[in-house]
Amino acid sequence: MPQMNMIQALNSAMDIMLGRDPNVVILGEDVGFFGGVFRVTDGLQRKYGEHRVLDTPIAEGAIVGAAIGMGVNGLRPVAEVQFADYIYPACDQIFSELARLRYRSAGEFWAPVTVRTPCGGGIRGGQTHSQSPEAIFTHVCGIKVVMPCNPYDAKGLLISSIEDDDPVVFFEPKRLYNGPFDGDPNKPAVPWSTHPKGEVPDGYYTVPIGKAEIVRKGAQLTIVTYGTMVYVCEAAARSLGLDAEIIDVRTMVPLDVDTICTSVKKTGRCLIAHEATRFSGFGAELSATIQEQCFWNLEAPIQRVAGWDTPYPHAFEWEYFPGPARVITGLKAVMEMP
């Protein structure tokens, strides 16, 4: 099986879809000739031409607005917003238009747009290159929200997103582009070639939207997480010797409530972790849902581990990041350990 990092896997997904479907187009800042600032679209313009892979002006609102128009006219656009921190100028087009077009036209108009955007910290990006705004998008009705945490899922979920007739905002945790990351910035980087999920088929396959994955089976508690935090939680639980069941949410909308709640009912304990700020973060939705469905099975209050409710500070990146120490504190609380 070929080895791919997350960049190569995402590139392969778009390569396959450009090849399979003449209506697929890619557009975004620096994505064409240059191949993207993270190289995710490298070589695609050379292979498919300037009318399939379009460099755009620096105008996120226009990128998404134009993608909607292309989608309405039969194309299947994949728009890149260079950093999730830059997505806000596009939010009117995403929230008021892309999300509601099908609804307001009673199903007659719709645009199958995928918006890809790198998110998360851990690359010394400061307050404008580190954000995780996924929860904001989950609060808008009519868009699917996806965040893979490994190359295999990244490729399969991106193909599913492109094929989906509903709009998808697809978050790529950029700290994971080149390898899994357990939250310790002082350890040498680990490449994807050392990880089973770095094995990625060359050809077409899909990972379904709306399905969480049990990353590790366990009996003592359920950890519900996604993105970079999957690996941080794995390492933290291991360091405490806990037999944790770890669930990678993968798709926030629509949420796989069944997989999550079946697990929590089994273990009776739950910790939720994400890198984004805590207040009104996606953890709040998860926690409320789990409480509603699993209240009589819970043996301890659900714990949330998250980034602080501040912007992402450049100099305090690792104090901000919910690393192993914060996860361990949360795990001890939910396990009622001293």
Added chain:
Amino acid sequence: MPRKSRLHTPRPHSRPGDEPDFSYLETSPAGAVRRPDVNARVRDISHLSIDLVRVLDDAHQAVGPWHPHLDPHDLQVGLRHMVLTRIFDERMQRAQRSGKISFYMRSLGEEAVSVAQCMALRPGDMLFPSYRNQGLYMVRGKPLVDLMCQLLSNTRDMCKGRQLPVMYHWTAGRIFSISGNLTTQFPQAVGWAMAAAIKGEDDIAVSWIGEGSSAEADFHHAMLFASVYQAPVILNVVNNQWAISTFQGFAGGEQRSFAARGPGYGMAGIRVDGNDFLAVYAVTQWAAERARTGAGPTLIEHVTYRGAAHSTSDDPSRYRPKDDYEKWPLGDPVDRLKGYLIALGEWSEERHAALVKELEQHVTESWKEAVQYGALNEGPRLNRDLMFDDVFKEMPEHLRIQREQLRAERGG
């Protein structure tokens, strides 16, 4: 055969391995562009947005109606600020390469824009810069140590460790906080200028973006408000030809100049040789007087070249010829002002070499001092509690709790 519609893809004139080709660049001879009164009607001065205002010719002479007749001493001060900016940039680039700072952005080739403009303004004028306007801080006298401490995110960082390197601010110097998001400062500058007019003050606002950033909606919002309210503002588009990998054609520069958007919105637009210190000074002086006397806003397009990479994270050899910058037809702003001063008999190679040496030493000494206050990964560090300050004026309870949690997490 009926003609079919087509999709145009802008392409730069040269790519890596090609001979640099700037045949697309339309210029005017030095001294050739008419200088109208500062209160001229927009409809009568549209030529300014098409032609290229230049003062310095190829023989190092200052010619034509835009010649600002600056005192040689002022020219020497301008040269000093530009040389300092360049040396500072080079040293900070090296500091990034050696791992002392996390990120840097040079302004190589664009020094005249910030330096000449800032010198043509008053100290009370409010500046809303982009991230490539280092020269503003040099002109207004920000100590280099302060800038370096920001770059180092150390204990004396003006941003308290919160911002990426280069995202300075300086309240006393009337230089606004740099966002990191593009073009957001443009409508804000217009609003500042509207407030000055509302309050009856004659300070003006000045803002800068790159030509790539003129694609953002905020550019158009700013232009509209500036024009509707005739706000006392100068809006600058620094057309350095490149927005990371995309050339200026992708911002709409292929069919029409950026300056021409000024008349399009009903305001003055001037296209100026951004590497000509005297021309930049003169058009800024013109626009500032226009704004200050109630004759309205001006959009200035500075035609220049981004001599360096976009940032330390960028590699321009992937998308443009290596020697593009050396072949840029409008030359180098430092060399041109230096050549002019020498032609005036007010400068020499010896004095220039001495200046470079002096400023290099100044930068070196400033750096030695700055690193004493710490660096991102070594030496004294800012108190981590600071990350919870300034989210709000008064810290709400939930942030107090989180601050305690972090203290516990990090061992008190």
